[in-house]
Amino acid sequence: MKIDNTLPLEYQTEENSNRIFGFWLFLGAEIVLFSTLFAVYFTLWTRSGNGPTAQEIFQIKPVLLETFLLLTSSFTCGLAIHSMRLSLKKPALIFFAITLLLGLGFLGIEIYEFVTYVHEGATLQTSAFLSSLFVLLGTHGAHVTLGLLWGSGLMIQIKREGFTRDTANKSFIFSLYWHFLDVVWIFIFSFVYLKGLM
Amino acid sequence: MKWDEFFVTGEPMIYGAMASIVLVSLAILFCLTYFKKWGYLWREWLTTVDHKKIGIMYILSALIMLFRGGVDALMMRTQLAGPDMKFLDAQHYNEVFTTHGVIMILFMAMPFIIGLMNVVIPLQIGARDVAFPRLNAVSFWLFFAGAMLFNISFVIGGSPDAGWTAYFPLAGIELSPSVGNNFYSIALQIAGIGTLITGVNFIVTILKMRAPGMTLMRMPMFTWSVLITCVIIIFAFPVLTVALALMMFDRMFGSQFFTMADGGMDMLWANLFWVWGHPEVYIVVLPAFGIYSEIISTFSRKNLYGYKSMVVSMIAISLLSFLVWAHHFYTMGHGAMVNGFFSITTMAIAVPTGVKIFNWLFTLQKGRIEFTTPMLYSLAFIPIFTIGGVTGVMLAMASADYQYHNTMFLVAHFHYVLIPGTVFAVIAGMYYWFPKLFGFRLNERLGKLSFWIIAISFNVTFLPLFFLGLKGMTRRMYTYSESTGFGPLNLIATIGSAALAIGFAILVYNIYWSFRYQPRDTTSDPWDARTLEWATHSPVPEYNFAITPNVKSLDAFWFWKKNKQPLFEGKIEEIHMPNNNGQPFVLGVIFFFFGFFMIFSWWTPAIISGIAIVIMLAVRSFERDHGHHIPVKEINKTEQQLRGDKA
Numbered sequence: 115m116k117i118d119n120t121l122p123l124e125y126q127t128e129e130n131s132n133r134i135f136g137f138w139l140f141l142g143a144e145i146v147l148f149s150t151l152f153a154v155y156f157t158l159w160t161r162s163g164n165g166p167t168a169q170e171i172f173q174i175k176p177v178l179l180e181t182f183l184l185l186t187s188s189f190t191c192g193l194a195i196h197s198m199r200l201s202l203k204k205p206a207l208i209f210f211a212i213t214l215l216l217g218l219g220f221l222g223i224e225i226y227e228f229v230t231y232v233h234e235g236a237t238l239q240t241s242a243f244l245s246s247l248f249v250l251l252g253t254h255g256a257h258v259t260l261g262l263l264w265g266s267g268l269m270i271q272i273k274r275e276g277f278t279r280d281t282a283n284k285s286f287i288f289s290l291y292w293h294f295l296d297v298v299w300i301f302i303f304s305f306v307y308l309k310g311l312m
Numbered sequence: 313m314k315w316d317e318f319f320v321t322g323e324p325m326i327y328g329a330m331a332s333i334v335l336v337s338l339a340i341l342f343c344l345t346y347f348k349k350w351g352y353l354w355r356e357w358l359t360t361v362d363h364k365k366i367g368i369m370y371i372l373s374a375l376i377m378l379f380r381g382g383v384d385a386l387m388m389r390t391q392l393a394g395p396d397m398k399f400l401d402a403q404h405y406n407e408v409f410t411t412h413g414v415i416m417i418l419f420m421a422m423p424f425i426i427g428l429m430n431v432v433i434p435l436q437i438g439a440r441d442v443a444f445p446r447l448n449a450v451s452f453w454l455f456f457a458g459a460m461l462f463n464i465s466f467v468i469g470g471s472p473d474a475g476w477t478a479y480f481p482l483a484g485i486e487l488s489p490s491v492g493n494n495f496y497s498i499a500l501q502i503a504g505i506g507t508l509i510t511g512v513n514f515i516v517t518i519l520k521m522r523a524p525g526m527t528l529m530r531m532p533m534f535t536w537s538v539l540i541t542c543v544i545i546i547f548a549f550p551v552l553t554v555a556l557a558l559m560m561f562d563r564m565f566g567s568q569f570f571t572m573a574d575g576g577m578d579m580l581w582a583n584l585f586w587v588w589g590h591p592e593v594y595i596v597v598l599p600a601f602g603i604y605s606e607i608i609s610t611f612s613r614k615n616l617y618g619y620k621s622m623v624v625s626m627i628a629i630s631l632l633s634f635l636v637w638a639h640h641f642y643t644m645g646h647g648a649m650v651n652g653f654f655s656i657t658t659m660a661i662a663v664p665t666g667v668k669i670f671n672w673l674f675t676l677q678k679g680r681i682e683f684t685t686p687m688l689y690s691l692a693f694i695p696i697f698t699i700g701g702v703t704g705v706m707l708a709m710a711s712a713d714y715q716y717h718n719t720m721f722l723v724a725h726f727h728y729v730l731i732p733g734t735v736f737a738v739i740a741g742m743y744y745w746f747p748k749l750f751g752f753r754l755n756e757r758l759g760k761l762s763f764w765i766i767a768i769s770f771n772v773t774f775l776p777l778f779f780l781g782l783k784g785m786t787r788r789m790y791t792y793s794e795s796t797g798f799g800p801l802n803l804i805a806t807i808g809s810a811a812l813a814i815g816f817a818i819l820v821y822n823i824y825w826s827f828r829y830q831p832r833d834t835t836s837d838p839w840d841a842r843t844l845e846w847a848t849h850s851p852v853p854e855y856n857f858a859i860t861p862n863v864k865s866l867d868a869f870w871f872w873k874k875n876k877q878p879l880f881e882g883k884i885e886e887i888h889m890p891n892n893n894g895q896p897f898v899l900g901v902i903f904f905f906f907g908f909f910m911i912f913s914w915w916t917p918a919i920i921s922g923i924a925i926v927i928m929l930a931v932r933s934f935e936r937d938h939g940h941h942i943p944v945k946e947i948n949k950t951e952q953q954l955r956g957d958k959a
Contacts, residue, residue, distance in 0.1 A: 128520075132443045136516045139546060143508055147550035150587075154558065154569070154580065161575030163568070238567045242575030245567035249558065263926065267933050280936065 122199065123282040130283040137287045141294050148298050151250045155306065158242040165240035168247075168310030171231055177307045180223050181299065184258075187216035188296040195289045203276050206285070207269060213292065214265045217258055224255050247306070254302060257295050264288060320470050323404065330467050359892040361445035363430045364749060364852055366452050370427030371742065373456060377419040378816070380463065384412035386813055389773075393806040395794040405790035406473035407492070411466065413476025414496065418503060419459045421596040421730070424738040426455075426510055429538050429599060432745055433514060435845035435852065436532045438523025438861045443516035445890040451506040451513065453900025458503025461907045465495040469911065472496040475788065477585055478559070480570035480578040485563045494911040497559040502907050504552050511545030514538055523844070525863035529623075532843040532867075533609075533616055537602025540626045541595050544633060548591035555584035564913055579644060586637035594633040596730070598626055600737030601668060604690045607744055608672050610841045611687040612679025615867055618671040625664035632661045642710045643717045651710035658708035665701060669694060684839070685759035689740035692767045693732040700728030703778065718788075721781025727774045739766075739819065747838045751851045752830045758822040765815035772808030776801035834956070842870040847879060849954040855887045855942060858951050884947050890939045899928050 116128040125131040159168060194209035228248070231237070238248045268288055272281050320326050344350050357365060387408050391400045400408065430448070434441055442448050465471045472492040474483035483493045518539045522531070531539075559581070561567040568576040609616040616622065638646065638654040672694060681687070703725040707716055716722055747753045785798050792798045837846040847869045848857050859880045865871055872879040902924045909918035 129443075132516050132520050135520060136444065136512050139512045139515055143512070143546045143550045146547055147554060150551050150554040150584065154554070154584070157580055158569070158575060158577060161577065163574035165574070238561070238565060240568070240574065242568045242571075242577065245558075245561065245569050245576075249561060249567070263930075264933075267930055271934065284933070 123277060123279055124198075124286040125283075126279050130279060133283060134287060134290075137290055141290065144294065148250075148253070148301075151246075151253055152301065152305065155246040155250050158246040159306075159310070160243070161241065162243040163241035165244055166234065166236050168243065168306075171234060171236050172307055172310045173227075174307070174311060176223050176227050177303065180220050180227075181303050183216045183220040183223070184296055184299050187213045187220070188293055190216065191289050191292045195286060198277055198282055198285055201277055203272065206277070207272060210265060210269050210272070210285075214262055214269075217262055217265070217292075221255060221258055221262070224251065224258075250306065251302065254295065254298055257298075261288075261292055261295060264291070318468060320467055326467060333467065354894070355892070358897045359894045361441070361449050361890050361892055361896075362854060363434050363441050363445065363448060366448055367427045367430030367432075368749065369452055370423045370430060370455070373459060374420050374424035374427060374738070375820070377415050377423070377459060381412050381415040381420055382813060382816060384408045384415070386809060388412065389806040389809040391790060392792075392802050394803060395792055395796070395799050397791060400790065402790045403473065406475075406788075407466070407471035409788055410472050410475050410478075410496075411462075414462065414472070414500070416730075417476065417592070417596070418500060419455075419462065421734045421738070422507060423455055423459075425541075425596055425599045425734070426451075426507070428603065428738060428741045428745065429510075429514060431749060432741075432845055433517060433535060433538055434521070435748070435848065435856055436535050436843050437518060437521060437526060438844050438857060438863065439517065439521040440856050440887065441890065442513050443521055444513050446893055446896060447509055447513055449893070449896035450899060451510045453896045454506030454509070454903055455503045457900040457904040457907065458499045458501070458506065461502065461904055461911075462495055462499035465492060465499075469495065477582075477589070479585075480559075480562075480581040481572050483559070483563075483581075484571060485566075486571075491911055493559070494563060494913075497556045497563065498907045498911050501553065501556045501560070502903050504549055504556070507545060508549045508553070511542040511549065514542045515546070518542075523861045523863050525868075529620070530863055530866045530868070532602075533605035533619070533622055534599070534602035534843075536623055537598045537605070537626060540630050541598045544591045544595050544598070544630050547634065548588045548595065551584060552588040552592075555581065555588065558584070560910075564910075579641075582641050582644070583637065586640045587634070590637045590640070591630075591633040593730075594629055597733045598629065600734050601626070603737045603741040603744070604672065604693060605675075606841075606843065607686045607690045607740055608675050610744075610839055611682045611684055611690075612676050613682075613840075614675055614679045615842070615870075616671070617674035617677075618667070619866065621667055622671055625667040628664040629661060632657055632664070636661065639708060639710075639713075642713045655708055655710040659705055662701060662705050669698065684743075685754070685756055685763055686740040686744040688760065688763045688767075689736045689743075692763070693736045693740075696728060696732040696736075696767075696771070700725060700730075700732065704729060716781060718786055719781035720777040720785045720787055723787045724774045724777035724781060727777075731770055731774075744839065745845070747833055748836075748845055748850050748852060750827075752826060752832045753838055754822050754826045755830055758818060758825060762815045762818035762822060765811060765818065769808045769811030769815060773805050773812055774808070776805045776808075780805075837869075837873075840873075842867040844869050847872070849951075853950050853954060855889060855947070858884050858887075858947050884944050884951075886944055887942045887947060888939055889942060891937055893937070895928060895932060899925070902928065 117126050118128075119126060121131070125134065162168075190209045191213045194206045194213060197203075197206035197209060228251075231244075236244050238245055265288060268281070268284055272285065275281050277285075319330075344353060357369065360366065387400060388405065391397050391405055430442070433439075469491040472478065472483075472488075472495055473490075474488055474493055474496075478493060478496055481487055483496070518531070518535055558567070558569045562569050562571065562576075568574040570576055570578050570581045572578060605616055605622065635657040636654055638650060639658045642651050642654070672690075676691075683691075703721070707713055707722065707725055743754055743759055780798055780801050783796075783798065783801075785792065785796070792802075833850060836848065836850040838850075839846070844861055844863070845852075847861060857880075859882055861868065861879050862881050863879075864877055868877070868879055871877040902921055906918060906921035906925060909915075909921060
């Protein structure tokens with residue numbers, strides 16, 4: 115195992131540094147995945163059939179709150195990684211915890227939003243527009259959910275082992291993932307909600 | 313659900329298949345127990361993370377799938393042998409051409425290519441293994457789970473029957489109410505995830521794990537082709553993932569993506585499918601070009617002509633491959649501008665491909681050509697593939713395509729591209745790299761015999777289809793009347809396909825024969841080849857190279873042999889290797905059941921197995937496995953044994 119101590123902790127073994135590179139490639143695939151979902155949405159978003167249109171169901175308030183929560187969580191995630199770089203275990207854990215709680219809040223509002231839609235008679239089955247909306251938002255939401263599970267597992271490992279080469283590597287990769295979800299959300303916020311409300 | 317809805321019933325051939333599946337499974341279980349091979353199977357194969365063994369498993373699965381897809385093909389050809397044949401009914405014929413297409417592309421061509429990639433790439437770049445050996449095993453087991461899931465559809469639940477392209481609205485729940493197309497969406501999804509992971513794994517491997525001194529422009533051409541292919545995989549496969557997921561939502565959860573009412577758009581499926589589907593063609597054909605480049609250069613005893621232009625043309629092909637998808641449905645009416653654009657991009661692909669053809673020809677020029685079996689396949693590839701390419705340019709002309717669209721002309725075209733382009737290449741690659749894996753060559757006489765039968769009968773099978781297509785015979789029609797006049801040419805094609813089957817049977821027999829009787833090679837470089845994989849022993853030890861090679865030029869091994877340019881400098885040191893692990897196999901099994909329950913919409917077991925998958929991910933995350941080190945003493949001992957030193 116080749117070890118290079120001049121690099122940051124998460125990059126020090128060759129294997130770990132490959133993992134980070136591999137994860138970047140995986141995020142490339144994720145960009146294609148979400149781009150495809152966006153393309154599907156843009157193709158279908160005016161095709162609401164007998165169901166409600168985007169303008170009729172979108173509400174700015176919960177969406178703004180979701181955006182605020184997720185963007186803040188991205189910031190605290192960055193702070194967690196900053197603490198990790200300074201080898202501060204406890205602040206890192208606290209920031210990770212805040213990140214995940216904010217993520218949980220985001221998810222709660224999204225679920226509430228979905229329930230509201232369904233109550234208004236706007237379901238996955240109603241129209242092509244709603245199918246593409248639910249699947250695009252749902253895919254993002256599923257990613258956040260997985261992130262919550264992943265992050266919780268990661269926190270247990272950091273608590274047990276502190277920041278080793280392994281846990282630092284895992285934390286860094288997790289942060290890449292979390293920031294990526296944030297970027298996707300910015301696109302959803304701008305091109306799904308704001309565009310739909312106009 | 314009643315049992316006769318669960319199992320496919322009412323067809324004597326299917327009952328025969330069921331009985332043979334049960335018998336073969338029992339025979340395998342009995343043999344494993346009788347010869348006490350369970351432990352061996354688990355330790356050496358099911359838990360392995362060794363790229364060479366994973367490659368062998370990929371290739372074995374691909375050969376089995378070649379058999380399955382080949383039987384489908386023979387059934388179709390039998391049904392079409394004469395007018396008004398009653399061998400298959402319309403429904404059965406639909407299922408057979410669907411599974412033939414899916415299996416040949418996704419479960420034969422892809423795994424065969426990925427198998428060769430696994431075997432060769434780490435050796436060619438002088439690495440110990442791929443970047444993520446455990447993930448590599450996950451890729452394989454996900455592919456295998458998907459393949460098995462897809463294959464059981466013909467006895468359980470019924471096969472998909474909407475063509476390998478599964479166009480909507482035909483593939484929707486309204487017109488295809490059976491679970492057949494659920495098999496399509498779920499099984500391909502699982503296998504597709506495996507492929508995507510392979511793409512990531514090999515890019516990291518090739519970019520980060522090359523031996524010292526091997527710059528990008530010193531990489532063997534096969535490595536280059538795989539690198540470019542993996543980039544295409546990363547950009548193309550997520551589109552398939554989305555398309556299949558939307559298909560699943562439409563069929564199982566009542567969404568309206570591709571339906572005909574409530575705003576759905578059936579053409580969206582065709583677009584998504586081909587945005588993946590056309591690059592997919594290049595995913596299977598670019599590595600094949602790489603294989604041919606290696607073989608042609610080895611057996612011409614010359615370096616590859618136009619190395620840089622080979623690389624540039626492959627990159628050009630990979631970019632263009634994403635800009636041609638609409639040529640698969642010119643006739644669906646997207647207007648002259650769109651058709652014109654896609655027509656031009658499609659024809660443009662012929663340019664870089666032509667560059668490659670000329671490079672191979674110039675490599676051959678004034679070479680000392682040796683007609684070995686892999687070389688014969690490579691030489692046959694050039695003219696046959698050119699016919700496929702030229703008819704491709706004919707099809708690319710949008711206005712003329714209205715005449716050829718969905719006719720046998722198209723069927724002939726893509727078989728002329730894919731069989732010499734991919735099948736010949738993987739067979740050639742198998743013959744070429746076989747001695748590296750097993751320490752002996754496949755028999756050349758049997759090899760050449762099967763080559764000639766395959767090459768000639770391929771043309772007998774598919775050349776008539778061009779003319780049938782021009783006469784107006786459409787693809788996927790399960791029968792025709794005598795007055796159409798399609799009979800004689802179809803009969804010739806059917807005879808050709810039978811001969812093709814004999815050719816493949818000889819190929820398989822050759823593997824068996826060579827295992828038993830072929831003399832073992834004493835040299836690790838039987839072909840006098842040029843690239844690094846031939847610099848280590850055959851069969852290759854677990855750690856690939858005792859000393860990491862130090863690359864000073866392109867074809868470094870060749871110049872080491874001919875000019876005594878140093879290659880292995882330094883001494884043997886401890887080698888770090890990954891540990892075997894059973895988790896990838898278990899994950900594959902869970903994915904199989906998860907997929908099966910999803911297909912039949914059995915939600916409770918599906919959720920339970922879904923949770924099991926998440927638990928497996930968590931187990932992996934909490935595990936700390938840093939592999940093991942092979943001590944110098946053991947390496948020295950292995951090296952001595954492989955060199956054949958007396959103790």
